[in-house]
Amino acid sequence: MEIRISVINSLAAAGSGHLGGSLGLADVFTSLYFKELNHKPENPEWENRDRLVLSIGHVAPIFYTTLAHCGYFSVEELSTLRKLGSRLQGHPATDHHTPGLETSAGSLGQGLSIATGMALAAKHNGANHRIFSIHGDGELQEGAIWEAAMAAGNYQLDNMVAIVDRNGVQIDGPTEQVMGVEPLVDKWRAFNWKVHECNGNDIIDILRCFDVVKEATNQPQVIIAHTKMGAGVVEIENDYTWHGKPPRPENVDNFIAQVKQNYHENS
Amino acid sequence: MKIRDYIPTRVGFGKGLKEAADQMPEIIGLGADITGSVNMNFFAEAHPDRFYSLGIAEQNITGVAAGLALEGKIPVMATYGVFSAMRNTDQVRISVCYNNLHVIIGGAHAGISVGPDGATHQALEDIAIMRSLPNMTVLSPCDATQANQAIKAALTDQDSPVYLRFGREAVPDFMPDDIAFEIGKAQLLKDGVDLTIVATGHLVWEALEAAKELESGGVSARVINLHTIKPIDREILIKASAETGAIVTAEEHQIMGGMGSAVAEVLSEYAPCPMKFIGVNDTFGESGQPDELMEKYKLKSKNIVTAAHEVLINKAKK
Numbered sequence: 001m002e003i004r005i006s007v008i009n010s011l012a013a014a015g016s017g018h019l020g021g022s023l024g025l026a027d028v029f030t031s032l033y034f035k036e037l038n039h040k041p042e043n044p045e046w047e048n049r050d051r052l053v054l055s056i057g058h059v060a061p062i063f064y065t066t067l068a069h070c071g072y073f074s075v076e077e078l079s080t081l082r083k084l085g086s087r088l089q090g091h092p093a094t095d096h097h098t099p100g101l102e103t104s105a106g107s108l109g110q111g112l113s114i115a116t117g118m119a120l121a122a123k124h125n126g127a128n129h130r131i132f133s134i135h136g137d138g139e140l141q142e143g144a145i146w147e148a149a150m151a152a153g154n155y156q157l158d159n160m161v162a163i164v165d166r167n168g169v170q171i172d173g174p175t176e177q178v179m180g181v182e183p184l185v186d187k188w189r190a191f192n193w194k195v196h197e198c199n200g201n202d203i204i205d206i207l208r209c210f211d212v213v214k215e216a217t218n219q220p221q222v223i224i225a226h227t228k229m230g231a232g233v234v235e236i237e238n239d240y241t242w243h244g245k246p247p248r249p250e251n252v253d254n255f256i257a258q259v260k261q262n263y264h265e266n267s
Numbered sequence: 268m269k270i271r272d273y274i275p276t277r278v279g280f281g282k283g284l285k286e287a288a289d290q291m292p293e294i295i296g297l298g299a300d301i302t303g304s305v306n307m308n309f310f311a312e313a314h315p316d317r318f319y320s321l322g323i324a325e326q327n328i329t330g331v332a333a334g335l336a337l338e339g340k341i342p343v344m345a346t347y348g349v350f351s352a353m354r355n356t357d358q359v360r361i362s363v364c365y366n367n368l369h370v371i372i373g374g375a376h377a378g379i380s381v382g383p384d385g386a387t388h389q390a391l392e393d394i395a396i397m398r399s400l401p402n403m404t405v406l407s408p409c410d411a412t413q414a415n416q417a418i419k420a421a422l423t424d425q426d427s428p429v430y431l432r433f434g435r436e437a438v439p440d441f442m443p444d445d446i447a448f449e450i451g452k453a454q455l456l457k458d459g460v461d462l463t464i465v466a467t468g469h470l471v472w473e474a475l476e477a478a479k480e481l482e483s484g485g486v487s488a489r490v491i492n493l494h495t496i497k498p499i500d501r502e503i504l505i506k507a508s509a510e511t512g513a514i515v516t517a518e519e520h521q522i523m524g525g526m527g528s529a530v531a532e533v534l535s536e537y538a539p540c541p542m543k544f545i546g547v548n549d550t551f552g553e554s555g556q557p558d559e560l561m562e563k564y565k566l567k568s569k570n571i572v573t574a575a576h577e578v579l580i581n582k583a584k585k
Contacts, residue, residue, distance in 0.1 A: 053334075094366050103337060104365040107357050113327045114362055117334020117342070120319060124295070124340075144358070147327035155319070 001263040003030060004232045006065040006078055008255050011246040014082040017090065020229040020242040021136065022062035024167045024201070028225055029066040031206040032132065041071035044099045051102050051118050053133040055111020056165070057091030058244070064088050064098070072100040109142025111135065112162060116148050119157040119220075133162045138170030140181045146191065152220040153192030160220040161213055162193075165200065167229040169240040188222045200225030232259045268456065268475055274440045276433035276469065277375050279414030281306025284343060285313050286415075287422045294422060295335050297321055297328050299346035305375040307345050325350045329358035329372075336368035341422060345373025348390030348432060352397050359428070364402045369426045371418070372397075377407075377432045377468065378519030379552040379560045386551035390432075395524025397430040398497040404450060405496040407432045407518075407526070409471035410440045413494060416448035424450055434519070436557045438469035453500035459489035462513035462575055462582070465504070467493045467526045470517040470545070470566065477571035488575060496526050501533050508538035513582040515543045515574045519566055522546035541581035543574035 004026050011017045032052065033039070039049045054063050061081065068075045073087070080086035087098045091106030103114050115133040122129060139145065152160055164184070172178045181187075188195045194217050198209035206225065213221050229243065230236035233255045247255055288294040288310055296310045296318040311318040321328045325346060332342035345351065351374050352359070363370045374393050381389045398405045404425060408414040414433050421429040446454065456471070457478050466474035471492045478488040489511055491503060508514060514534065516527030527544040534540060547564055561567055 103333070104361060107361045109326075110330050110333075110358055110362050113330020113358070114334040114337070116327070117331035117336075118338055119334070120331065121295075121335050121338035121340055124317075125338075144324075144326040144330065147324035148330065151321055151324065151327055151331065 001259055003062070003065050003069055004259045005256050006069065006075065007061045008247050008252060008259070010065065010078040010081045011061055012249055012252045013079045015246060017061055017082060017246045018058045018244050019246055020236060021056070021059045021165065021167065023233060024227040024229045024231045025059055025062045025134070025165055026232065027201050027203050028163060028165070028206060028227070029062050031203050031210065033066045033070045035207060036210045037132070038129065041100070044072060048127070048129050050129050051131045053102055053111045053115040053118070053131065054092060054105050055133055056108065056136040056139055057105035060088070060090065060092050063092065067100040108136070108139045109144040112145050112148035112152070115160055115162070116152045116157060119152065119160045120155065122159050123157065129159070131160050133160070135162060135164050136170070137164055137166045137168065137175050137181055138178065140164065141179045149188065149191040149193065156218045157220045158217050162220065162222040164222060164224045165227055166224050167227045169229050169238065169243060171240070171243050173240050184224060192219055194219045194221045195224065196221065197224045197226065200227035201231045232262050234258050234262065268441045270439040270441050272440045273437040274411035275435060275437050276408060276411050276414040277306045277435065279408065279411030280345070280373060280418050280431065280433045281309045283415035283418040285309035287419045288314055288317070291341065291422065293339065293341050295319065295340045295342045297332055297342055297344040299323060299325060299328055299344065299350070301346055305345040305373060325355040326358050329355040330362045332370045333362035333366060333368055336370050337366065341369055341371070343371040343373065345375060347376040347388055348374030348393040349376070349388060352390065352393035352430060356396055360400055363428050364400045367402045367427055370428050371421050372428070372430045374430055374432045376435045378434055379547060379564055379566070380434055380436045380519060380557040382436065382557040382560065383554050385554040389552040391521045391547050391552065392524070393430070393432060394496055394518070394520050394526060395528070398529060402427050403497065404429045405432070406430070406450065406494060407467040407496055408494050409468060409492050410438060410442050412440055412442045412444050413448060417494065420448055420450050432468065434469060439472040441472060448494070451495045451498045451500060453495065453503045454492040455489070455503065456492050457488070457490040459487040460511055461487045462515065462578060463489040463491060463507035463511045464515045464517060464571060464575065465491045465493050465507070465530055466517040467496060468519055470519055473566070473568040474517050474571055476568035477575065480568065480572050481575055486575065486579065493526060493530070496529055499529050499533060501537065504530055504533050505538045508534050508540045513541050513578045515545060515571060515578055517545040517566070517571050520546055522548050541578050541585065543578040545571055545574055
């Protein structure tokens with residue numbers, strides 16, 4: 001709940017940015033950073049850390065917010081999002097030395113290749129850490145994703161876990177109208193990946209899925225996380241017009257109230 | 268300078284890579300289905316445990332290289348320049364250059380001398396694209412000996428992205444191997460006072476031939492080998508302009524945005540002088556024997572000589 005509220009506040013302060021996707025991914029990011037990832041916020045370059053490659057740079061707000069709340073930097077810094085001189089660039093940038101950031105991102109379709117390279121390096125070194133990557137469903141329209149999927153499947157990179165945010169919407173509208181990506185499960189299977197699905201807005205179900213992923217396999221694995229874009233703010237849930245918009249100042253109190261109400265109803 | 272042999276610059280790249288990798292376990296080779304053609308086979312045969320075949324997928328190879336570099340490896344990817352600099356430009360820009368990673372990108376089959384394969388395989392825009400990317404270093408060695416030195420320097424003297432351009436055809440191998448190669452430091456191969464020919468790649472040999480012919484006509488031409496197009500050696504160019512007052516550039520690349528443009532960017536600001544540009548003039552290549560194409564597209568020493576006479580007329584008018 002606090003993370004969702006931080007996302008709303010930082011985007012309102014920035015005056016631009018993508019609210020919907022960030023809220024939809026709040027539960028996935030919380031599950032990763034507060035439970036699943038083996039990492040040390042006080043030592044972001046710890047060699048044995050699990051790597052997280054954010055391929056969809058536009059959900060930077062949820063990424064930064066989660067990093068701040070688990071201690072990579074102060075929560076106060078979130079208000080600098082998208083401002084001149086900030087380490088919190090509109091899309092994540094390694095040249096701004098953001099603690100906890102593995103790679104720059106913003107041009108869709110590149111992160112799975114980078115994760116594949118990291119996974120090859122880990123295998124080459126005999127290292128045991130895992131490489132997680134986060135993708136959008138619209139992003140899967142980029143051809144390079146499937147080049148990378150083919151390579152990871154070919155090299156049986158079982159140290160990779162890709163998470164697809166299946167919220168069903170992108171900027172122009174529903175994914176299946178803009179450019180259908182189904183049948184998604186069959187596509188990944190055909191590329192020699194092991195496929196899992198979960199309710200990406202239910203932390204218990206996400207963690208259950210993470211446990212299944214830990215079972216030995218000789219394939220890279222993908223989790224298709226079914227989420228609601230804008231999850232937590234009922235008024236904007238699944239409304240694609242909120243994909244690329246920030247909340248206006250006058251929305252803030254109302255949206256935060258909805259997050260709180262939603263949290264209390266479900267806890 | 269004497270011709271020892273005729274060797275493709277890609278052979279220098281391939282052997283230099285293998286020799287460097289014998290000493291450096293962090294080097295990883297990435298293949299794009301034309302491993303033999305770009306002479307990465309020397310590396311792949313010597314170090315099969317460090318060679319990954321990734322198929323015909325240049326965008327992915329570039330991203331994989333970035334991922335490997337983020338983990339401390341030094342990845343070398345090589346394919347034809349039309350693919351390694353252009354099919355994957357966005358990956359080079361964001362995954363490699365924006366992250367400022369030590370990735371070596373080999374651009375083979377540079378220029379029109381690729382020959383019979385025709386325009387699709389003749390890289391003529393790669394310098395323009397690669398040199399405009401922040402953090403990127405662009406190397407264009409003049410012969411196989413220098414290509415060998417260049418790949419080693421790219422691997423050992425850098426910690427940022429490098430695009431290294433080399434060709435398909437056997438070209439004169441003439442650089443004495445005791446002449447050191449330093450990235451960013453152009454080489455004065457022949458002194459002269461009337462004009463300067465700045466050349467890159469195998470047109471450096473054509474420039475030396477042109478200078479010889481000019482000499483016999485009483486024109487003293489300086490020849491500079493601009494093997495590093497970025498970062499460019501401003502000092503040697505400004506000095507050449509100040510001392511000789513006229514410049515001809517020669518490259519197997521589009522005139523627009525290429526090495527000559529890079530030279531003009533420096534001189535127009537710091538030491539303007541009359542210039543002429545030898546290169547491909549806003550057109551695609553075509554099929555033909557390499558030498559026929561070099562003739563047709565006016566990339567031979569005689570074309571440099573003609574340009575020299577023209578630029579001297581402009582210099583006299585000044």
